Amino acid sequence: AQSVTQLDSQVPVFEEAPVELRCNYSSSVSVYLFWYVQYPNQGLQLLLKYLSGSTLVKGINGFEAEFNKSQTSFHLRKPSVHISDTAEYFCAVSRGGKLTFGQGTILTVHP
């Protein structure tokens, strides 16, 4: 069975500060990992995904994530956030196409 844990339910930061959203997973098989973002009243949008190869994955809007197999983590980072990054972020693991999501982290960027 797979599970995903997002360690922080809410993360407040100031504009232009760096941010890290944490995600840990458990899986007995090879994993494919995803980060999605959900803006208010909109559908989930893919930020980035890790399938294989380089453990540092770059996504849209300046986000990146690092796959760490030994720590079973896939943390999302951005060096300098903008007001428009305010949204809910979901980490997910895929098996057989079915996504298992974490509980979500609400990122609030303050001016």
Next chain:
Amino acid sequence: GAGVSQSPRYKVAKRGQDVALRCDPISGHVSLFWYQQALGQGPEFLTYFQNEAQLDKSGLPSDRFFAERPEGSVSTLKIQRTQQEDSAVYLCASSLVAGSTDTQYFGPGTRLTVL
């Protein structure tokens, strides 16, 4: 370009009523998924279609939930005799091919409120 669309966007039902939620996937996408997102939670898998075949319905919470995709494109999620615990946002997603690595594209969801 056209993304995944869902209708209605909002649905209010009285307890005991039947509801039908529609999903129009991206044209040509083979795979279609339904997820349920309760308030403050991450989406949870309900069911999966590859073309018209329902390959996995392990996430459907009860036999009151039924999904179909008869022609391999549009899908309908039906909930019979709705109950208050069915209140949630129902998300539909589609992907071009089948498999764990393909990106799923999500619709805006249908918010169901059962009174």
